[in-house]
Amino acid sequence: MADFIYQEPFPIETDRTEYRLLTKDYVKVVECDGRKILKVDPKGLELLAKEAYSDVSFYLRASHLQKLATILKDPEATDNDKFVAYTMLMNQCVAAEGELPTCQDTGTAICIGHKGEDVYTGANDAECISRGVYETYKERNLRYSQVVPFTMTEEKNSATNLPAQIDIYGGHPGMEYEFLFITKGGGSANKTFL
Secondary structure, X not given: OOOOOOOOOOOOOOOOOOOOOOOOOOEEEEEEOOEEEEEEOHHHHHHHHHHHHHHHHHOOOHHHHHHHHHHHHOOOOOHHHHHHHHHHHHHHHHHOOOOOXXXXXXXXXXXXXXXXXXXXXXXXXXXXXXXXHHHHHHHOOOOOOOEEEOOOOOEEEOOOOOOOEEXXXXXXXXXXXXXXXXXXXHOHHHHHHO
């Protein structure tokens, strides 16, 4: 029999994502029984979710935009390739103004979190993240598209874009709390299967 070896599925070797600092508020390191704990104020989770769903709805990463621009200069790209890339770039120029989102299908908000064992919030994290989703859809021009059933044959738009799908996994060692924020328009269902 082979020796036991544990490996993270789909490990990210180098994260090249460019992050921005929202605030230094809402987090601090405290000590409990000689152990360092990352204490996160629940308001920080709300703010993070609110900003994340706003960003994911209106902006694309600079690296993605660069890839689209590269298609326009690629001598092997077809006219159709260039048309699609150009149209996507033009759409992104409109979305970046903050009035119309990148995709009009801004339905299900999905959050996948990985919470280290040394992270403490003292709150229902999913509820805090849901409030951030609620605030984003309330304040930004995003379409409410969540339908909730009332009976076997009757359903109604929730008018809040809730419930969101929030999956928080724990048990990893450390003081890190990692999040993946996805919206339906970005192919969220397929991404969560991956």
